[in-house]
Amino acid sequence: MPSRIFIHSTSFFHILNLKVNFTMDNSMAPLQELLTDMVVPTHRSEIKINPEHITMLQGTKSKKQLSRKRAANKSSTLTRREYARLGLHTLPTRQMLYEEALPLHKLWKGYMREHLGLREGDTVPAVHEPTYDAFSRLLVKTDLHGAKIRVVESKCPTLVGLSGIVVLDTKNMLKILGKDNRIRSIPKSECVFGMRLWNMEFTIFGKHLALRPAERSVKKIKNFIEPFELE
Amino acid sequence: MSSKKQQNAFQGKECFSRMNFLFQASMLMAGSNKTLAAYYGELCKNIGKKAVLKIDPDVKRQLCKRCSLALQPGITADLETVSQGKRRKCSKNTQNVDENTSLKLTCQQCGFKRKYLVNSEYKFWLENKESVMETITVEQEKQKIIRSKESKTLET
Ligand SMILES: [Zn+2]
Numbered sequence: 489m490p491s492r493i494f495i496h497s498t499s500f501f502h503i504l505n506l507k508v509n510f511t512m513d514n515s516m517a518p519l520q521e522l523l524t525d526m527v528v529p530t531h532r533s534e535i536k537i538n539p540e541h542i543t544m545l546q547g548t549k550s551k552k553q554l555s556r557k558r559a560a561n562k563s564s565t566l567t568r569r570e571y572a573r574l575g576l577h578t579l580p581t582r583q584m585l586y587e588e589a590l591p592l593h594k595l596w597k598g599y600m601r602e603h604l605g606l607r608e609g610d611t612v613p614a615v616h617e618p619t620y621d622a623f624s625r626l627l628v629k630t631d632l633h634g635a636k637i638r639v640v641e642s643k644c645p646t647l648v649g650l651s652g653i654v655v656l657d658t659k660n661m662l663k664i665l666g667k668d669n670r671i672r673s674i675p676k677s678e679c680v681f682g683m684r685l686w687n688m689e690f691t692i693f694g695k696h697l698a699l700r701p702a703e704r705s706v707k708k709i710k711n712f713i714e715p716f717e718l719e
Numbered sequence: 720m721s722s723k724k725q726q727n728a729f730q731g732k733e734c735f736s737r738m739n740f741l742f743q744a745s746m747l748m749a750g751s752n753k754t755l756a757a758y759y760g761e762l763c764k765n766i767g768k769k770a771v772l773k774i775d776p777d778v779k780r781q782l783c784k785r786c787s788l789a790l791q792p793g794i795t796a797d798l799e800t801v802s803q804g805k806r807r808k809c810s811k812n813t814q815n816v817d818e819n820t821s822l823k824l825t826c827q828q829c830g831f832k833r834k835y836l837v838n839s840e841y842k843f844w845l846e847n848k849e850s851v852m853e854t855i856t857v858e859q860e861k862q863k864i865i866r867s868k869e870s871k872t873l874e875t
Contacts, residue, residue, distance in 0.1 A: 576757050599740035631737045702765035705734050
């Protein structure tokens with residue numbers, strides 16, 4: 489009989505057919521008793537049990553561990569499921585009024601004035617002018633939330649002629665709030681959009697807008713944006 | 720030349736103006752449509768992340784850290800004062816504000832709580848005068864003046 493017992497738990501408990509239901513702290517005492525009983529009485533004084541070598545087969549996690557995990561989950565970030573549960577993915581088609589979006593459009597006008605560095609009455613640089621390139625690059629980078637937009641051309645004939653204020657701008661879609669208080673989704677890549685700002689009229693190919701809205705302002709646009717596409 | 724130099728000095732101007740616009744839009748929509756407000760707020764933060772621009776703490780605190788909703792006390796958020804310390808907790812005069820008091824801002828949508836100290840001695844680094852490196856004035860008027868000056872110099 490060995491004087492020191494190091495238990496590597498599983499095999500030991502399987503042999504004895506023990507079921508341990510105690511929590512860690514309570515279970516140590518009876519276990520020690522059991523082990524000391526098994527050793528020859530003359531050697532009992534030399535017993536050393538290393539508690540780290542004992543793992544319990546059954547029993548739940550201690551309460552402390554669970555509570556810590558929960559606290560960590562609750563802080564800061566939202567999971568997509570929680571996000572959806574809060575109703576942040578939903579944008580019902582008939583809930584917003586056109587009048588509600590008007591202040592947003594007004595705000596957007598002010599933003600455009602600052603962004604493009606234009607004032608009322610200014611003219612857009614023409615194709616042959618040297619500032620055209622920089623200007624068109626700037627125009628593609630603009631934020632579209634709040635813009636009054638019209639679909640000029642599209643592969644899908646039903647989309648042509650739709651107009652309204654842009655409410656949501658995602659990678660491949662624009663959500664437009666029309667004057668009939670309906671929100672419509674329009675795919676960007678197949679459409680050509682017209683946009684009015686004071687006396688100026690912009691035409692933007694949706695193909696160039698099909699980027700994530702956060703990336704659009706950062707990404708470098710390498711290709712020169714031609715005013716007309718060559719077929 | 721000078722205008723080019725100026726533009727280079729203020730890097731990320733477009734991103735800043737876009738973030739500014741989105742933040743204001745988020746504040747505007749906070750009362751009426753929470754989906755849009757949260758979307759604009761998140762986009763504002765994301766642009767800041769992408770372009771590696773820092774948002775001023777005062778502005779950042781007005782967007783919920785968790786769901787990016789614009790927090791307007793009374794409309795989308797609850798604001799209350801909490802006094803820390805065990806003795807102060809039970810005291811009756813809770814209206815007293817001292818260095819142990821903190822503001823607790825609770826988002827009404829996701830219930831995220833944040834505490835801010837109300838201590839006049841504690842300051843942000845940004846509130847110090849030393850933190851200001853240089854000031855750049857971006858006004859349409861000033862740019863126009865510069866442009867007109869340039870054209871004049873070219874003429875002469
Ligand atoms: Zn929140």
